[in-house]
Amino acid sequence: MKKGILITVAIVMSVVLVFAITLLMISQDPIKKAEKETIAIAKESAGLVKATDFYWYNREKTYFSVAGLNESDEEIMVIVAKDGGGKTILNQDEFITEQQAKELTREEKGSIDILEARIGLEGDTPIWEVSYKQENGRLGYYVLTAKSGKWVSDIENI
Template identity: 35%
Template sequence: MNKGTKILLSVSIIALVLISVLTYLNMAISPYSSAQSQSETIAKEKAGITTSDYFGEYNRDKQYYSIGGLTQSNKYRYIIINAKSGQTTVVNKNDAPQRSEITSEVQNRYNAKKILNINLGLYKNKPTWEVSFQNKNGTIGYNLVDFETGKSIKTTNNI
């Protein structure tokens, strides 16, 4: 094999690997993007959310997707969608604590190094935030927080 053929073969192999990696990443992200897109459509139809700024995926007893955003009349609300049945629950923010307040409270309560996620779903048929966090020692913790009151319901720590 001459030098030109070796270079062409090397470039072809690198291009093939790069295309394979990009295809794999696209396939891995596709279900999440599809769930978000479908959830946003449901949020517009069933909750009147016109501008969304939050998407969450809650996995506890059941899997839920949630969307938060403003309605046409500038009211902030969330819709929680059961991933299996498609059943929806609409909750208005009203006087409920904001996501940022919930994450700050969890971070302070558990002296967390980092908040990983905050997702809205139903726990015992009540809207509940699931906040996952990383402790200073590198372990993971989960705190379920009541949507309306902001009070801690259940904690799993140092996993």
């Protein structure tokens, strides 16, 4: 009797595990597809040869961005609009890095937990949006220009 119950529980747990893994893989498909398409666009339009980071920015409009190296071994950033496919290409001397954006945010906001940074466009201006958790546990977004690191906006206590 106990052996039968254990076998039944093992079968149910196996089915649940397979379902959970399948659901996770299906949910990742849009991200992987967007990353693959963005890298292909960056290779064609900006000479990307090695992708190092992929970003998905979603505010008023959605942008997919890829950072990496071009044929000259220079760091570039290619920002692609989801709708219309418009491209913005930045060379290494034209933007601050993700790490620099996080450091500038930490300097301004003090004791916070940085969650992630995403690059996108606000109008025609490339911006970094750095999400963070405040000491009170609430979320915030610190937005700065990607070209100079100047403050654009800050949304707190979400």
